[in-house]
Amino acid sequence: MAVLSTPRSAVELASKGRPVKEILFRTVLLASLALALIFLIALLTFVLTEGWPRLDARLWENMPSIRNPEIAGAQSAITGTLWVISLTAVFTIPTGIAAAIYLEEYADRTRWYNRVIELNIQNLAAIPSIVYGILGLGIIARTIGLGFSVITASITLGLLVLPIVIIASREAIRAVPPSIREGSLALGATQWQTIYRQVLPASIPGIATGSILALSRAIGEAAPLIMLGAVSFIRFNPDGIFASYTVLPIQIFNWISQSREGFHVLAAAAIVILLLILLLMNSVAIWLRNRYQKRW
Amino acid sequence: MTEIGTPMANVTVRGPEAPRNLEALDPxxxxxxxxxxxxxxxxxxxxxxxxxxxxxxxMIGPSGCGKSTVLRCFNRMNDLIPGARPAGKILYHGEDLYGDHVDPIEVRRRIGMVFQKPNPFPKSIYDNIAYGPRVNGMKGKMDDLVEQALTQAALWDEVKDKLKQNALSLSGGQQQRLCIARAIAVKPEVILMDEPCSALDPIATTKIEDLMQQLARDYTIVIVTHNMQQAARVSHRTAFFTAEVDDKGVRHGRLVEYDETSRIFTNPTDKRTEDYITGRFG
Known part of the structure; x- marks a missing residue:
């Protein structure tokens, strides 16, 4: 922006060709966004048209079949996914919130060990998911002996997304203004009362949004579960946390690697189901955020 | 230019009726x-x-003179700032506030605080008032307690029909009176106010000042203010702080003069006080 000195005539205020650059810049920004959206739309169109013939009740009513793609369904994979993800939520959300509270409200940042913890949580979020699979296999499945079961998968996925939950929860907790904490403490509330009655309720929308998005990531993970014996062909629903299981991404992977065309259609239909579950979870996250967002 | 001994224009000085000296004060x-x-x-x-x-x-004085810092020592709010550490002694009814056995939570329950920016909790008006008594496990009928606190803070008539409404829907001045009511609800002995009117318009300021006068019958009030007229209008005693640069070039807050308000504003003994209240610096 030019500083206006007293103009001698209106001509000095005339445009100097800046709008062209402005428009160009905006177009570049918009194009970048469009690129992402176009790929998303292309993907959706592709799976929808490909999977359309099999997007019917058989998909969630029937069990998988090797021989017969026409009647095969993905019920065991859908229930397996729901089992695994619910249990993951149970493990990871309380742990993540607790860790975030420690880091935001209690940790003294002048201490070296707290800084080491902070740094490593950032690092953890960047570790490839297959590494978690190896960890789950070595420690949870073998050493602890939980085997190839729903609980092993849930703990592993829980560890995988824990850093995301911690980081999201920390953001939400940090967004609560310090004046609220001061107000509470000045009334003679203890630190825990302040956290439990003021900070947490005010940050729940942010924490919930972050947690749901973290779980959406976990739901799409196949790599660590390949290590953890998510069986790609299973004809029964899990009946407990120690049961064998499969999940949608594994089932999809299995069908796509089959040679017969009918299985590819089935895979596309299962992808639509997976996307619908993700969409549902993200909608809940957005709804929560808008519904309970605090304005200070 | 105002000579020493000439009251400032447009300021009514409201000191105690009978001048008391510091020795006779009940600390x-x-x-x-x-x-x-x-x-x-x-x-x-x-x-x-x-x-x-x-x-x-x-407590008056220019920015950065340490008046808020001193105020925050009175209810140990400075404990919350990492690295903050008082030296010397503050006795509260003869007991060392920073003694080893003293629980800062208990201190803050007895010595309430109102902040510069109104900071109501994002809850209903009722819950804002009830919060302090609840966390302190106070017994008694909560409804009565809420009404009593709001009445004392001269807010009851304005909010009695909307106690369930979110406190953030109130105006700035109402929010600040709510914060005062919230502080009163835990029945403290002292109320510390850190520039309570600096975010408010003149009408809301007047209401808070009237409220302070009423509250002073039951409570001890310490107020930090940037507004000299406010100090002159409401306070019995005034402490003037300023920032001093020592030999090494480091700034420190110092208490320059502390006396009855009427004397500080009409007959200060220190040149710096006089310069400040007559508007020559700060």
Whole structure:
């Protein structure tokens, strides 16, 4: 922006060709966004048209079949996914919130060990998911002996997304203004009362949004579960946390690697189901955020 | 240019009816040789003052003179700032506020605080008031307690029909009176106010000042203010702080003069006080 000195005539205020650059810049920004959206739309169109013939009740009513793609369904994979993800939520959300509270409200940042913890949580979020699979296999499945079961998968996925939950929860907790904490403490509330009655309720929308998005990531993970014996062909629903299981991404992977065309259609239909579950979870996250967002 | 001894224009000085000297005062706080450090930095140096029971004591001075820092020592809010550390002594009814056995939670329950920016909790008006009694496990009928606190803070008539409404829907002045009511609800003995009117318009300020006058019958009030007229209008005693640069070029807050408000504003003994109140600096 030019500083206006007293103009001698209106001509000095005339445009100097800046709008062209402005428009160009905006177009570049918009194009970048469009690129992402176009790929998303292309993907959706592709799976929808490909999977359309099999997007019917058989998909969630029937069990998988090797021989017969026409009647095969993905019920065991859908229930397996729901089992695994619910249990993951149970493990990871309380742990993540607790860790975030420690880091935001209690940790003294002048201490070296707290800084080491902070740094490593950032690092953890960047570790490839297959590494978690190896960890789950070595420690949870073998050493602890939980085997190839729903609980092993849930703990592993829980560890995988824990850093995301911690980081999201920390953001939400940090967004609560310090004046609220001061107000509470000045009334003679203890630190825990302040956290439990003021900070947490005010940050729940942010924490919930972050947690749901973290779980959406976990739901799409196949790599660590390949290590953890998510069986790609299973004809029964899990009946407990120690049961064998499969999940949608594994089932999809299995069908796509089959040679017969009918299985590819089935895979596309299962992808639509997976996307619908993700969409549902993200909608809940957005709804929560808008519904309970605090304005200070 | 105002000569010493000439009252400032447009300011009514409202001191205590019968002038009392500091020796005769019934002290709630006895501050002796108080310095406050933030890490190695000495923000406030060697303050000595007495805060009288059921009086309004004002602390005035330019920005960065340490008046808020001293105020926050009175209810140990400075404990929350990492590296903040007082040296010297603050006695509360003769008991060392920073003694080893003293629980800061208990201190804050007895010594309430109102902040510069109104900070109601994002809850209903009722829950804002009830919060303090609840966390302190106070017994009694909560409804009565809420009504009593709101009445004392001159807010009851304005909010009695909307107690379930979110406190953030109130105006700034109402929010600040709500914060005062919230502080009163835990039945403290002292109320500390850190520039309580600096975010408010003149009408809301007048209401808070009237409220302070009423509250001073039951409570000891210490107020930090940037507004000299406010100090002159409401307080019985005034402490004037300023920032001093020492030999090493480091700034420290110092207490320059502490006296009855009428004397500070009409007949200050220190040249710096006079310069400040007549508007020559700060």
């Amino acid at each position: 709630v706080f006895t501050v002796s040789d108080l310095s406050v450090f933030y890490g190695d930095y000495e923000a406030v140096r060697e303050v000595d003052m007495l805060i009288g029971n059921r009086e309004i004591t004002a």
